[in-house]
Amino acid sequence: MRSVMLHARRFGMQGHWRILAAKQPACCLRHRATVVAAAESGTAQAPPKPATGSIAAVQVLDEHTAPEKLQSISTLILDCDGVLWRGSEIIRNAPEALRVFRRDGKRLLFVTNNSSKSRVEYAAKFRSLGLEVSPDEIVSSSYCAAAYLKSVGFGANGSRTDKKVLLLGWTGVEQELRAADIPFIGGREFQLPAMDSMDAMKELQVDPDIGAVVVGWDPNFSYSRIVYASICLRELPGCVLVATNTDCADHIGGGRMMPGTGGLVRAVEVAAGTTAVNVAKGGEWLLPYLCRTYNLDPSRTAIIGDRMDTDILLGRQGGLFTCLPLTGVTTLERLQSLPPSERPNVVVGSVAKLAGLP
Amino acid sequence: MDSMDAMKELQVDPDIGAVVVGWDPNFSYSRIVYASICLRELPGCVLVATNTDCADHIGGGRMMPGTGGLVRAVEVAAGTTAVNVAKGGEWLLPYLCRTYNLDPSRTAIIGDRMDTDILLGRQGGLFTCLPLTGVTTLERLQSLPPSERPNVVVGSVAKLAGLP
Numbered sequence: 170m171r172s173v174m175l176h177a178r179r180f181g182m183q184g185h186w187r188i189l190a191a192k193q194p195a196c197c198l199r200h201r202a203t204v205v206a207a208a209e210s211g212t213a214q215a216p217p218k219p220a221t222g223s224i225a226a227v228q229v230l231d232e233h234t235a236p237e238k239l240q241s242i243s244t245l246i247l248d249c250d251g252v253l254w255r256g257s258e259i260i261r262n263a264p265e266a267l268r269v270f271r272r273d274g275k276r277l278l279f280v281t282n283n284s285s286k287s288r289v290e291y292a293a294k295f296r297s298l299g300l301e302v303s304p305d306e307i308v309s310s311s312y313c314a315a316a317y318l319k320s321v322g323f324g325a326n327g328s329r330t331d332k333k334v335l336l337l338g339w340t341g342v343e344q345e346l347r348a349a350d351i352p353f354i355g356g357r358e359f360q361l362p363a364m365d366s367m368d369a370m371k372e373l374q375v376d377p378d379i380g381a382v383v384v385g386w387d388p389n390f391s392y393s394r395i396v397y398a399s400i401c402l403r404e405l406p407g408c409v410l411v412a413t414n415t416d417c418a419d420h421i422g423g424g425r426m427m428p429g430t431g432g433l434v435r436a437v438e439v440a441a442g443t444t445a446v447n448v449a450k451g452g453e454w455l456l457p458y459l460c461r462t463y464n465l466d467p468s469r470t471a472i473i474g475d476r477m478d479t480d481i482l483l484g485r486q487g488g489l490f491t492c493l494p495l496t497g498v499t500t501l502e503r504l505q506s507l508p509p510s511e512r513p514n515v516v517v518g519s520v521a522k523l524a525g526l527p
Numbered sequence: 528m529d530s531m532d533a534m535k536e537l538q539v540d541p542d543i544g545a546v547v548v549g550w551d552p553n554f555s556y557s558r559i560v561y562a563s564i565c566l567r568e569l570p571g572c573v574l575v576a577t578n579t580d581c582a583d584h585i586g587g588g589r590m591m592p593g594t595g596g597l598v599r600a601v602e603v604a605a606g607t608t609a610v611n612v613a614k615g616g617e618w619l620l621p622y623l624c625r626t627y628n629l630d631p632s633r634t635a636i637i638g639d640r641m642d643t644d645i646l647l648g649r650q651g652g653l654f655t656c657l658p659l660t661g662v663t664t665l666e667r668l669q670s671l672p673p674s675e676r677p678n679v680v681v682g683s684v685a686k687l688a689g690l691p
Binding site (some may be wrong): 395418 | 531534552553554555559560567574581585587595602604605606
């Protein structure tokens with residue numbers, strides 16, 4: 170708490186502060202920091218200029234000054250974790266904010282890098298937190314994997330309709346592959362013999378119809394799975410590696426982080442000597458896909474997300490309007506350290522402020 | 528470790544001061560979780576890689592995943608970098624010189640990999656010999672500028688002993 174109070178005094182911010190997590194959330198960095206949520210009373214002021222230089226201070230807008238920034242915006246792309254909820258805790262006024270956006274005629278798309286759930290499963294999570302959403306509005310990375318595979322010919326009527334997928338992942342991706350009519354082996358229940366000898370690895374016969382290996386969040390990830398995937402990628406001509414996302418680690422509360430899909434993807438890349446296609450935020454494929462599929466006009470589209478390296482990057486790739494709520498992994502200090510040209514267009518305490526709510 | 532609850536509840540042994548990753552046929556997501564928690568939450572806990580080789584030939588044109596990918600998985604999950612204690616890392620050669628009283632001017636290394644064996648030799652100013660019985664091909668050597676090639680290239684180690 171002491172470091173939080175010092176921070177509050179230094180920046181002259183009033184109101185209530187909540188410590189979100191004890192760890193520096195920037196992907197793959199390992200140093201302690203305190204993530205501090207913006208004051209709930211909405212009276213946050215911009216911090217004073219840092220003593221060291223003449224870089225302009227980050228302006229944090231509130232519920233009075235933020236909404237007008239979205240006046241000409243007709244589509245909002247929203248990240249989920251760190252924007253609408255944190256773990257299993259809803260962000261204050263997030264459900265009401267969505268209602269305001271819809272009332273104002275804005276179209277909503279929820280794009281998340283999480284691959285453990287299908288869109289339908291995600292919709293259930295939204296509902297359980299009081300958020301009204303339809304599965305069609307959700308673009309989860311599990312769904313992206315299936316969409317990408319369809320775009321390169323997998324599934325019925327495609328140029329690679331005879332091909333199967335090897336899935337190293339969980340039930341969410343399984344459901345999306347089934348929904349897209351893409352045959353696969355693997356998934357949650359896939360059992361393999363132990364690969365603890367060269368003989369075992371030499372004798373392993375892989376399914377010759379595998380045309381792609383998809384790596385998602387995989388609690389059953391194992392050396393045997395890496396062996397199987399590596400053999401497919403090295404020995405089956407044209408077999409491609411797809412990553413549902415490459416996030417390194419995620420906050421799960423209590424100051425603890427869980428390993429993300431990124432490390433699993435790297436293990437397969439290194440073993441197979443190849444590079445994965447990343448179909449999530451942070452990769453090259455997603456934005457053109459979203460623009461095509463949802464007829465996005467970049468000049469009237471905003472992205473609301475808490476991560477610089479995925480959400481804001483996606484926004485900048487596409488010339489979208491970028492908004493960052495401080496309820497997630499990125500801290501004010503981190504933003505302050507960036508040159509103004511690299512910062513998001515708008516920084517707010519939470520997504521609610523963008524809807525004029527406290 | 529198939530839920531956030533399971534990962535939140537996991538208690539690691541607080542006396543762990545290092546995580547060592549070697550070739551691990553029982554490697555798993557749960558093991559990555561346990562290692563990552565140790566490295567992130569136990570002050571001073573270090574990550575050690577027995578080696579970082581990506582893949583190895585096992586015959587019949589097939590390759591097996593090496594320790595390198597397993598190490599990367601833990602590095603990425605834990606947000607840290609491993610100390611590589613094998614050829615290819617910074618630690619080994621000084622250790623060998625100290626422990627075995629090596630005189631670099633009278634020491635040769637005979638190995639088939641440019642990125643581990645020959646690298647180790649060059650790091651230490653050793654005499655480097657490469658037999659063509661392993662992973663490096665003549666074409667590969669030909670493509671290197673002369674200053675980067677091994678001191679000696681032979682058909683096999685036997686040739687260095689005057690044998691056919």
